Amino acid sequence: MDALRLIRVKEDIRADNKAAAEALRRRLAKSKTFLLNLMSAPGAGKTQTILATAERLRDSYEIGVIEADIESTVDAERVAARGISAVQLNTGGFCHLDASMVAKGLEGLDLERLDVVIIENVGNLVCPAEFDTGAVRNAMILSVPEGDDKPLKYPLMFTVCDALLVNKIDYLALSDFDLPAMRERVRRLNPKIEIFEISAKTGQGIEEWTAWLGREAATFIGRG
Amino acid sequence: MDALRLIRVKEDIRADNKAAAEALRRRLAKSKTFLLNLMSAPGAGKTQTILATAERLRDSYEIGVIEADIESTVDAERVAARGISAVQLNTGGFCHLDASMVAKGLEGLDLERLDVVIIENVGNLVCPAEFDTGAVRNAMILSVPEGDDKPLKYPLMFTVCDALLVNKIDYLALSDFDLPAMRERVRRLNPKIEIFEISAKTGQGIEEWTAWLGREAATFIGRG
Numbered sequence: 001m002d003a004l005r006l007i008r009v010k011e012d013i014r015a016d017n018k019a020a021a022e023a024l025r026r027r028l029a030k031s032k033t034f035l036l037n038l039m040s041a042p043g044a045g046k047t048q049t050i051l052a053t054a055e056r057l058r059d060s061y062e063i064g065v066i067e068a069d070i071e072s073t074v075d076a077e078r079v080a081a082r083g084i085s086a087v088q089l090n091t092g093g094f095c096h097l098d099a100s101m102v103a104k105g106l107e108g109l110d111l112e113r114l115d116v117v118i119i120e121n122v123g124n125l126v127c128p129a130e131f132d133t134g135a136v137r138n139a140m141i142l143s144v145p146e147g148d149d150k151p152l153k154y155p156l157m158f159t160v161c162d163a164l165l166v167n168k169i170d171y172l173a174l175s176d177f178d179l180p181a182m183r184e185r186v187r188r189l190n191p192k193i194e195i196f197e198i199s200a201k202t203g204q205g206i207e208e209w210t211a212w213l214g215r216e217a218a219t220f221i222g223r224g
Numbered sequence: 225m226d227a228l229r230l231i232r233v234k235e236d237i238r239a240d241n242k243a244a245a246e247a248l249r250r251r252l253a254k255s256k257t258f259l260l261n262l263m264s265a266p267g268a269g270k271t272q273t274i275l276a277t278a279e280r281l282r283d284s285y286e287i288g289v290i291e292a293d294i295e296s297t298v299d300a301e302r303v304a305a306r307g308i309s310a311v312q313l314n315t316g317g318f319c320h321l322d323a324s325m326v327a328k329g330l331e332g333l334d335l336e337r338l339d340v341v342i343i344e345n346v347g348n349l350v351c352p353a354e355f356d357t358g359a360v361r362n363a364m365i366l367s368v369p370e371g372d373d374k375p376l377k378y379p380l381m382f383t384v385c386d387a388l389l390v391n392k393i394d395y396l397a398l399s400d401f402d403l404p405a406m407r408e409r410v411r412r413l414n415p416k417i418e419i420f421e422i423s424a425k426t427g428q429g430i431e432e433w434t435a436w437l438g439r440e441a442a443t444f445i446g447r448g
Contacts, residue, residue, distance in 0.1 A: 041265045041266040041267060041347070041370075042265040042349050042370055042374055042377065042378065043265060043367075043369060043370025043371045043374060044370075069377055070350065070377060070378060070379075070380075071376070071377065071379055072376045072377050074373060074376055074377070093354075093380075095319065095348070095350035095351050122350065123265070123349065123350075123377065123378075124319070124348055124349070124350055124351075125266050125347065125348070126294065126319035126346065126347075126348055126351070127319050127348075127350070127351070130317075143267075143369065145267060145367065145369035145370075145392060145395065146265075146266055146267025146268075146369075147267045149298060150266055150267060152295070152296045152298055153266065153293055153294060153295065153296050153298070153347065154266065154294060154347075155294075155295055156294075156317075168369060170398075171369065171395070171398065174394075174395065174398065
């Protein structure tokens, strides 16, 4: 009984959310703002990757960031300290972002000025995969210390993403992470996903990733 | 409106869950079975820690394991391969375990024979912290590569746990993880929490952790 009740509410909410996400994408097309939703487990390196990405793209694009967290403002502070427009969204216990929360976050940014906005979703490989945030593209980070079996365990996340960043590639020597096996598992779930090996810390692979992201953004905002 | 509807259902379900958890603990006291709920982010090393823990305790206690995952049976296979009674619970999309799911899992184990059962919860630092599983003690793993800021971001998880295992301590040299700062953040949330530094891979710290766990189990099952 409980499960049935829960699922009905969830379906209602997800249908409402889908409509809100579509409306948000129309609004972003109008303001010519590309929105990227970045997801991962806790501690995979989302904030550091956003900083490295913004550093690389900021000469060509006006960048903004929405930092989502259950609590705390540490990430938005880190981003703002680098001179990047940042909004902190505190979900107050919610384990994911939905389109209405993202729309609220975007109110804190000047969309007419910004070309690219990156959302740092809540650190979670489960719930964020179920909710369309209104983003134009979805990307996820899998960090090497988490292990190569994650596609087997969190398949939906790997299925909904356009790009996979394999971060902390500098930990590879210390670990038994099997890159080819991981790639094979991911490709089976999502043959079209773009895979980038990066280290947000050392900068390795950031050029390839940001080249792809820049092309996707340019196409959406009509600069292609 | 949506949020209000969701929260009401959630409160109903959580009250029902609390009652189910209390009933489960009474049943465990009767069968003299100590139940540990082990939580962490994806890839923090739950399965490897369970294997190292069972290896150390199995001469003194009959051990069983409940492996929870959205999908896949890889973890239960790893545990069973070591000759430990294991049940795989597939949550089919649910991001956490509740007491009724754990009760279902326990049906697959012989409680009259078992002294200690360890639940590997879904890899997630958010939702599992909100649901009483019926376990006698809660423990969590924070792995070094995830970073020392996790207590700031997922405070509820650190608050509900009796023990914190800081795993992958062998990665410390490669990382800027600040152990004293992390301990200070955790103690502020939960002054009574037991903190163990371990490496499930090398075995470091497993003796101290299992000594504590063994004492907790002995007290509950009346062997103290």
